[in-house]
Amino acid sequence: MNLFAEIKTLVLKSLEAMAAEGALPEGLDLRNVAVEPPRDPAHRDMATNAAMVLAKPAKMKPRDIAETLAGKLAADDRIASAEVAGPGFLNLRLAQGQWQRVIPSVLEAGADYGRSSMGAGQKVNVEYVSANPTGPLHVGHTRGAVFGDALASLLDFAGYAVTREYYINDGGAQVDVLARSAYERYREAHGLEPEIAEGLYPGDYLIPIGEALKEAHGDSLLGHNNEEWLPVVREFATAEMLKMIREDLEALGVEMDEWFSEKSLYGTGRIEGALRSLDDKGLIYQGVLEPPKGKLPEDWEPREQTLFRSTEHGDDVDRPVKKSDGAWTYFAPDIAYHYDKIERGFHQLIDVFGADHGGYVKRMKAAVSALSDGEVPLDIKLTQLVKLYKNGEPFKMSKRAGTFVTLRDVVDEVGKDVTRFIMLTRKNDAPLDFDFDKALEQSKDNPVFYVQYAHARISSVLGKAEIPADDAALAEADLSDLTHEAELALIGKIAEWPRLLETAARTHEPHRVAFYLYDLASEFHALWNRGNDEPGLRFLQDDADATRARLALIRACQLVIAAGLGILGITPMNEMR
Structure with a gap:
């Protein structure tokens, strides 16, 4: 049951009736x-x-529309009153018993309450993390991993067919740097x-890879030129790094489908095939780009390159896809x-990038628009930086990584669940301060x-109730005396859950779930505290029917809390220690 959707349907039908009547x-x-x-x-x-x-498309005054609509809505048994406010907003009060109808619907649906068919089974690809396989995942990857994973779960709950995907950047020069770095640890x-x-990677994480190379190949890679050992070490080190990355993600509760x-x-x-598709649409040409704005790089030359006409799909400038020497660009x-994603039949694509990829957004959206003829939308979500604090000071670098704080550093410090929740306490494009002390604090501020x-x-x-408290029994409870403002506030917040889920899924904003859960918990704790002063609000009453209603x-x-935490990838706690 979605009470907000139910009342919205009433509003829409009333508007259609007004149109039919000429109003x-x-x-x-x-x-x-x-x-x-x-x-x-x-x-x-x-x-x-x-x-x-x-008002504007109807060429009417908002209040005139609102007053007519108010009259129609007030005639429905579910509406106690409809009042026009300000320039034309319409405020509704529900009839007695309407809010209480939500509770049995939650108990009957259980963990599926709020689950939506909004997505209609559309295939969505969510690509996230996608770190270079050259080192452990760092705290920035942690935020992207949590955001992407929670978004994927949210979309799944909203009825989409979701694929979680990791793009392994193993085709560039950075894997050669990894191989050379690992070879030095092999020598060690x-x-x-x-x-x-x-320019090599100094982190201690490569020491066990060097030892594993020794165990696998003995000394057979020593004393040879790099053309002989580089391919072997590159493949070995990349595989070991991917194993480490998988283990790091597993510690965070993240599992990829692809x-x-x-x-x-x-x-x-495959690269040639994709560019041929663009060429067939007249979007590939030979040309010379204008010099970059601002300070001109010393090595810049006006060379002819193979360019993608990305400006025809919303980009600021056309983008090179092949250099003048014939090598592919990173793009x-x-x-x-x-x-390839489009060819696999996805209806929507979502990429989760770090803040340093902001300049990549327009060109990537232009490419997907061109490749799919505008049929497949691409949403790129940027996750901003995370600043770590402990004991009031910035958290120090990880010796293991050499230059940064790793995902494992964070998870080992506070645990998976705390890490995931805190990473969603800000919108993805806002900077986030992660204070280890506050993350473990047992207070309302955490x-x-x-x-x-x-x-x-x-x-x-x-657990203390002396009456049957299973969901089926509670769903039969008489809820008519749940009329106190604090009880209705909690019911109203519970009723918002299906609407909140669809909004969060539509906007690709899983942080809304975290915010909602905090607000829901606040309403619960407020009711608990009111019960300390008003015995009639306590959950366990002398009267069995009153107790059953409050337990329901x-x-x-x-x-709802459990369902929300499940979407965020967090295990609900039945006791706190």
Whole structure:
């Protein structure tokens, strides 16, 4: 049951009736009509913007539309009152018993309450992390991993067919640098002094890879020129790094459906095929780019290159896909990779990039638009930087990584669940401060504790109940005396869950789930605290029927908390220690 959707349907039918009666023009676009919680709870239970969004296309005054609509809505048994406010907003108060109908629907649906068919089974590819296989995942990758994984779960809950994908950047020069770095650790494993020259990776994480190379190949790679050992070490080191990355993601609770190798695009005709598709559309040409704006690089030359006419699909400038020496640019395999996604039949593509990829957004969107003839939308989500603090000071670098704090550093410090929740306490494109001390603090200021504590408190109450407290029994409870403002506030927040889920899925914003869970927990804790002063609000009453009604309420709350935490990849707690 989605009470907000139910009332929205009532609003839409009332508007259609007004059009049929001549009170509104026929054929108005109703897609932007919304029914939502009012910003100020004092403004009744729900609000609709119908009159405001229809006034201009209808060429009518908003209040005139609102007043007619109010009359129609008030005639429905579910609406106690409909009042016009301000320039034309319409505030609705529901009739007695309407909110209470939500609780049995939650208990009957269980963990599936709020699950939506909005996605209609559309295939969505969510690509995230996709770090170079040259070192451990760092804290920036952690945020992208949590965001991408939660978004994938959210879309799945909203009815999409989701594929979680990791793009392995194993086709560029960085894997040669990895191989050279690992070879020095291989020499070290043989008792030789490693020569970690500038540009190589200095982290200790390569020491066990050097030892593994020694175990696998003995000393057979020593004393040879790099043309002989480089391919062997490159393949070995890349495989070992991917194993490390998989283990790091597993520690964070992230499991990919697909691992796509960039290297598989080279020498197979797949890059050529993608560019041929663009060429067939007249979007590939030979040309010379204008010099970069600002300071001119010393090595810049006006050379003729193979260019993609990306400006025809919203980009600022056309982009090179092949250099003057015939080598592919970094952009070319990325085009081929996304062409492969389109060929696999995905209806939507979502890429989760770090903040340093902001300049890549327009060109990648232009490529997907061109390749799919505008049929497949690409949404690119940028995750901003994470600043780590401990004991009031910036968290120090990891010796293991050499230059940065790793995903494992964070997870080992506070655990998977805390890491995931904190990473979603800000919108993805806003910087995030991660304070290790606050993340483990048992207070309202620590959102993950506050939400988990609500779940655990409810488990404690249900465990103490002396009446049957299974969901089926609670769904039959008489809820008519749940009329206190604090009880109705909690029910109202529970009722928002299906609407919140669809909004979060539509906007690709899983942080909305984290925010909602904190607000839901706040309403629960507020009701708990009110019970300390008002015995009639306590969950366990002398009267069995009153107890059953209140247990039904908090159990419904617990089910929603558990579902929300599940989407975020967090295990609900039944007790806190």
